[in-house]
Amino acid sequence: MTGWRRRGTPAAVAAAVPRTAIEVRRVGHAYGERPVLHDVTLTLAEHRIGVIGGNGSGKSTFARLLNGLVLPTEGQVLVDGLDTRTDLRAVRRRVGFVFQDPDAQIVHPTVAEDVAFGLQNQGVPAEERAVRVAEVLDRYGLAGHADHPAHLLSGGQKQLLAIAGVLVMRPLRVVFDEPTTLLDLANKRRIARVVAELEQDVVVVTHDLDLLAGFDRVVVFAAGRVVADGPPAESVAAYLASMA
Amino acid sequence: MTLALYHPVPSPVHRAPAGLKLLVLAALGVLLFVVPRLYLVGGALAGVLAVGLGLGGLPVRVLWAQVRPVLIWLAALFVVHLLVTDAATGALAVSRLLTLVLAAAVVTATSRVTELVDVVERICSPLRWVGVRPARIGLVIAMTLRFIPLIAERAARIREAQAARGGARRLTVLVVPLLVQVLQMAHTTAEALDARGADDEPLPRRRRRDR
């Protein structure tokens, strides 16, 4: 019976919960003995939110809290009211995650197979899977590479493949952790365009301040705390001033 | 280095079910060992080439790429037979092996990895009763094929970086940074598997009509 209580919101109910906001409530996180986030409280409801801060300031840890890859050691994270602790599966279906290094997140040898992976996990039938994969590959200019080995793609194409593999699952939100750090300028711009065109709500961790053009809000981290939070211009100015 | 052997062209061989192709491959292997006659092996060799190059529309270079690495072993095998038995037995052994390598190459070049993996999963499905998840076995195979070339590439990159700084070409000098990179990547890959719902699947007897 205790198992029953721990299961959280039933799947069908969770799937129907509307998109409202991610609430981060008094969250702290420690890796073992080492605290890296302290008392973070934020309500993330804007369409495009940037996260910036120095190396080791806790950005990646914060990003991972948003889809339950990291669970808070203190406080709570609620995604549209679903707790990352008890409704982990439902949360992960809502919140897609794109990592810095696409090579690490491409798990199948060829392009189309990799995009299909998430759908396979969700039990989407083969026919529907094929249609959705083709659609997404087409949208990201990878249609001609469907049967190509993933490791022969360029860096920019690999990141597009990683994004395609997440978007094909139709999450309501996507978290990006430094998606352009390993890319050259042309590819940085291409990914920026892809992010700008997404209908999903996005949270983007980045050092690439250009990527934040047109964002609704930017949060600045330093030493595991939020030190600025507001419109991009103000937050970036505060960040640059703190670096000077 | 490429392990993705699939060569997509529209052909009846490509459309044939991967399970059937693997079955024929296995049957051919058994047959050639049970009935070691040169005419049979010769016929099988001709058949495999006809199916691969003719019916399957594979370019010669695709099959050649698979045969080239084993040529030296075939030559060595022939030499051993010359010394131990005789030329006829040697010819039989070599052509038999060559036929099977080519047949395997035809199967892999005309079947997607996912299809082959699905067959393996189906064969492994009785293991479900002892708590093994067949889908996991399939995922492991696919990931192996994905990461071997990637790791080879990272190793080459580290070697280049070291050469550029005039580093020694000792194995330990390569292995340590490579291991660090691979472990780091493995951590992210584990997270990515989680994020993409690799754990979502444990419904028992899920109806999988995969391809």
Ligand SMILES: Nc1ncnc2c1ncn2[C@@H]1O[C@H](COP(=O)(O)OP(=O)(O)O)[C@@H](O)[C@H]1O
């Ligand atoms: N898996 C982990 N185990 C232990 N310490 C970690 C781990 N991930 C990050 N850290 C540490 O936590 C701190 C914050 O890291 P991170 O969230 O990655 O910051 P950022 O993304 O801003 O660079 C750093 O000091 C880092 O070394």
Ligand SMILES: [Mg+2]
């Ligand atoms: Mg980081």
